[in-house]
Amino acid sequence: MFKRILVAVDGSAPSDKALDAALAVAREHGGRVRVLHVAAEMLHVGGSDSDEVLGIGQEAAARVVGRAMATAAAAGIDADKMLFHSFGERLGDIVANAARSWGADLVVVGSHGRQGAGDTPLGSGAGQIIRAAPVPVLVVR
Template sequence: MSSLKTLLFATDFSSGAAKASAAAATLARLSGARLHVIHAAILIERFLYGATDFAVSGADEKRMNETIVKESEKALDEFVTRYFKSAETGVVENLESRVIKASMPHESIIEEAERIGADIIILGTHGRSGLERVLMGSTAERVMRSSPIPVLTSRG
C-alpha cells in the first residue's frame, strides 16, 4: 500500500461532513499527510438560471457571488477551527483550507484533488434514500462515480 501524502477533505458544513472530519483528521495525523480542506461554493450563473424572477429582478450577480464566497470563507474558517484545530478534537498540524468556486461541485472537487495531487478524497454523505435522493442528488455519489482518485465517504 502506498503512503498518503496529500488528502483532500470536501465539506458542505453538514452533519455528515462534521462526522467525516474525524476520519480526515485521524488519517492526516496518522499518516503525517498534508490535509486540504475545501468547500465548493456554488455561484449564481445567469446562463444556468436564465430569465428567472431572480435574474429579472435586477440582482447584481457579481455582488451576490462575492457575498456567497465571503460567507463560505467565514463558514469554512469556523468549520476548520471547530473540527481540525480544537484541543478537544485534536489539532491537525499540516492543514490548508480554501473555498473553490463551483457550478458543479462534484467536478470542482475532483479538479481540485487532481490539481493538488491528492492521494484520496474524503467526504461526508447525507445518507438520503428514495425520493429524497432522486430529488436532491448526491455530490458524494457523483464524486465516487467520476473520480480517478480513491474516495472515502462517511455516512452522517
C-alpha cells in the first residue's frame, strides 16, 4: 500500500519519531523512504560574514540528513535523500511538490518541528503540510 514514503526531517525529537514511523511503515509494506530536509535560508544583508553564515547552515542541514540516512541504513530500509534550500517558500508547498514529483504514497511528519508548537495544535509546518499534501499524511507526536 505505502511503497514510497516521504519523511520530512529537521533534527528535532518529533522529527526523529517521524523518521522511525516512516521506517516502520516502509518495513511493513516493503517500501522505501525519501528523507527530505528543508533548510530555510536566512538572508544576511550586508557584512562580510554572509558566506560563513550560509556555510554553517548548510553544514547543519547536511548533518540532519546524514543522521537520518544512517538511521535508515541501520534499520535496513532503502532510502535516499533530498536537501532543499528554501528562500522564502512555504514548507507545505515544498513538501507537497516533493511528494508529487517523487510519486510518494505517504508523507510522514513530526507534530512539532524545530520551531516548536506555537499556538497551533500541530505546529505551523505540520499544518501546512497537511493542507498542501497530495497524499495521506501521517503526523507523529
